[in-house]
Amino acid sequence: MKTKAPAEPATRQRRKEARPQELLQAALELFVEKGFAATRSEEVAQRAGVSKGTLYLYYPSKEELFKAVVRQNLSNLIAEGQEMAGQFEGSSSELLGCLLQTWWDRFGSTPAAGIHKIVLAEVRNFPELAQFYTDEVILPADALFSGCVQRGIARGEFRPMPVHEVAQALIAPMIFMAVHRHSFGCCPVNGGVDIDPAAVLKTHLNLVLQGLEVRGAPA
Template structure:
């Protein structure tokens, strides 16, 4: 699959934006799971822009255009809503990335480039701010941090482990002593760039943008992996 095409797919965040003309005329009946998802999406935007601590559930209800008490009906606590926000932001992109890794027919270098392009597409959406949010609140909410690491971070790392293993087996990449540690080395700079963009980048005189970063990143990583 073409990396640019996959990036566009990732950017959609798993939501079908198409509207059927006939169905649009009919009254919409929202299912309970739809409402929960709408509340989580509204919370995601507020948590990223305002911060977790500064956002009240009443603010979330207002942003989601639901009654004040509805968030409490779907989520036992603000911490449970935080977990739902993480799942809302990351589940779709991870599932599509896994599908790409399973079906990819090109070279392992092309697959790695495609994964990085997908991460960039996700990172450049408002949902990409969830990475900074998780890191900022991990110490305050260890249960949420554990939920993220167990349910999502490990799965994302596995995509890169499988790509590395594939490249080593085909001879495209040199033998690697520790696939998991190498995957962490490859993945963490992507996460930290997302955080840096949303924190210190506006004050950095170097003005390194996404194009410059990802070009330098891929050049550095691929030269380290090739035999």
């Protein structure tokens, strides 16, 4: 009785379908380790276990590869946050807490948080990527958090405040914690301050909400 030959075409098909994700993972690791400018496309292909030609089939340039990494790790997360905000039934304070917690769990506490360090360090030298990052991340994130603050004001939960400025006050510590995690956070020094990023973000949100929330009239 003849045994069936292994289903190699199906295996190759599954490998092909997984390849974009493998390339993005390899690119993220190298971008965070070496920076955008210092990373070569050949290195990404080698780490992903494919040829340079195969890499270019999916991502024709290093810039397009970086854009895909940002879309996968940040753009999609912001879009999910916008969907969450549109369907959220709780208070606006609870909504902001959920958004920050989700950001930390899905991005800030992961290797992808190193994207912030790359952008801050190198985007000045790459105007096209600066515009891309503004359109894909900065403006949508500002719209998301500004909208949440405006929601609280409209519902009488927050006192009137400049919504964009409040949004930036909420976003800035998130970026700082991500950068810290990939700088001093992974390079201990004698006498350094021990920082728990999740605790810092929770404390910061509490301070912001104390300033935003409408309080009852004093007795």
